[in-house]
Structures are given as structure tokens and as C-alpha cells.
Amino acid sequence: MMLVDSTASTKSVRFRRAPKGVLLAGCLACLFSQSNGAQDGSVNARDKASERALAAPTDVADPPADSLKTRSGVAMKVLMAGTGTAHPAGDDCVILTFTAWKRDGSLFSTSGVHGESTVQCLTSAIPGVSAALKEMVAGEERRIWVPAELAFAAHMAHHQAKVLPQDSTPKLDLTIDVDLIRILKAPLPPPDLGTPPRGSFRTPSGVVIQVLKQGTGARHPTMNSLVILNYSGWTADGNLFESTMMSGHPAEFLVGTVIPGWRETLPRMVTGDTIRVWIPARLAYGERAMGTMGPAGNLVYDIELLEIR
Numbered sequence: 001m002m003l004v005d006s007t008a009s010t011k012s013v014r015f016r017r018a019p020k021g022v023l024l025a026g027c028l029a030c031l032f033s034q035s036n037g038a039q040d041g042s043v044n045a046r047d048k049a050s051e052r053a054l055a056a057p058t059d060v061a062d063p064p065a066d067s068l069k070t071r072s073g074v075a076m077k078v079l080m081a082g083t084g085t086a087h088p089a090g091d092d093c094v095i096l097t098f099t100a101w102k103r104d105g106s107l108f109s110t111s112g113v114h115g116e117s118t119v120q121c122l123t124s125a126i127p128g129v130s131a132a133l134k135e136m137v138a139g140e141e142r143r144i145w146v147p148a149e150l151a152f153a154a155h156m157a158h159h160q161a162k163v164l165p166q167d168s169t170p171k172l173d174l175t176i177d178v179d180l181i182r183i184l185k186a187p188l189p190p191p192d193l194g195t196p197p198r199g200s201f202r203t204p205s206g207v208v209i210q211v212l213k214q215g216t217g218a219r220h221p222t223m224n225s226l227v228i229l230n231y232s233g234w235t236a237d238g239n240l241f242e243s244t245m246m247s248g249h250p251a252e253f254l255v256g257t258v259i260p261g262w263r264e265t266l267p268r269m270v271t272g273d274t275i276r277v278w279i280p281a282r283l284a285y286g287e288r289a290m291g292t293m294g295p296a297g298n299l300v301y302d303i304e305l306l307e308i309r
Helices: 048-053 127-133 260-268
Strands: 075-080 093-102 107-110 118-121 141-146 174-184 208-213 226-235 240-243 251-254 274-279 299-308
Touching: 127 141, 127 174, 260 274, 260 299
Parallel strands: none
Antiparallel strands: 075 141, 093 107, 093 118, 093 174, 141 174, 208 274, 226 240, 226 251, 226 299, 274 299
């Protein structure tokens, strides 16, 4: 399970290789669909001690009187105060551990029976958990009582502007312990999304490139090259739809398979280059969203080329 909406598909959505638990769309709900074998109340623990450590708390069925209750019906209680001061918001993701139980005390899902952590993005988290995470700081642990209607819901994929279809995951009231380890801040949209700055290079096709950092390499990628890079992508109105910055690792692409605007841009780069590129819709995904393929309209990317293979 993941604390993402159980409808998510794996997030290297386009982060190509997602770390365990990262639906490159988010996760505090996918946690429910990738339940590590625990949705039936069992868990693939390596030993009985781990199973005992995942035993339901005594207040699993009902929140105590001193819990904080939101208007939406979510209840939460701080189990351990955090040491951070910042709260996750917007497109941010977090590293966390979690364990979820049904209200009868049976184990529903966990990020790992031995304390393994996972990555969860707010935009794809189930509504009840997303609301709680926005109130938390790094180092904080909370118990959250989530009503069924806020435990599973259709959502927008974090890095693709599309609504993911619902699946048949049962709707259940859940009690979830969440330990927020670290906040992964989403990159902010560039201030010049709409208008490339003077001095930028414009190709004959209409792609505009600004060099943010000059690389030291001499070799350029070809259509047959595998490139390793970090990148973030925004729509023309500033919505982040893709980023490797919160995934914990760069992405891999075969140059000849990427969108036309990238096929024109990447061969101009050398290792170490960081660029901002404005790509017209006709060289991206078009004026209308292509189903699960990508967002519509003009797009802006920040790309850092790390390696050419």
C-alpha cells in the first residue's frame, strides 16, 4: 500500500526509474494498492517480532477525546513532536514511514515491516493523509483516523495532467500512523515561463533555449544515446507536471524516443549543461492532452545533463 490514491500508476510516471514506493504520481494512496501483501490483514514479515511491532494501537477503532478533528472528518493526534519548522505544501513530496490498520485492528498496509521508508507526494496522497501531512514538520509522528470517503479518491497524477481511473479497492475507514522523516521541496516555476529572456537562442522550429549553467563536456548526445539527467517540467500557467528533484535519483532516456522538442534540444547539450527550454505545443504533446501521455499546450523544462552513454 501507499498512502496514495490506489489508482496511481508508477511514478517515474516519467521519472523513469522510481524508488520503491514512489508512484511517480504520488503515493499516500498507492500505498493502499501496493500493500506489501497486507490488504488481507496479513503481512510478509520475516519474523514474528516484526509482526508484533505492527500490532494495532489500543485506540485504533476511535480517536481519543483530545485528538484534533477537522471539518472534513479526519482526526489526528501528535504522537511525537517534530524538530523541523517547515510544512510540506503544494507539489512537495515527503519521505515517511507509515502503518495503516482497519478499524477492527487488522493490519491493512505498511511502508515496511522493518521500518522501511517511502516517498509520498501531496498531490497524489489520499485526501485524509494529505491534509495531515500539511500540518506536520520533519521528525513528527502522528496518528490519523481517516474516514472511508477520504481514504480513497480519484486524483491527478503528480507529473501528468490527467485523472487516473478508479480501481476496485474497497472503501474503508482507516487508522494510520505516519512518521514524517524529511520534506522534499518541489522546484518553483521559473519567473519567465511565458516569455523567454533576451539572449536566449531560438531554433528554426520555435524551440527557445537559455543556458543556465555551462557544462565542461565536449561530447553531444545522438539519437542513439542514453542520457542521464535531472529535469523539471511546467505547463505555461506554472503547474509542475514532472520532476526528478523529489524522486531521489535522475532519469534515463533514449534520445530518439523523447518528445520532438527534447530531440531537438538534447543533441545541443554537453555533460554538465543546465538549460531552460521553451517548447511549443506542436513539439511537445499538442494542444490537447494526449490521454496518459502528457499535458497540453506550450511547456517549459529545466534540464541538467549528467551523463551520456
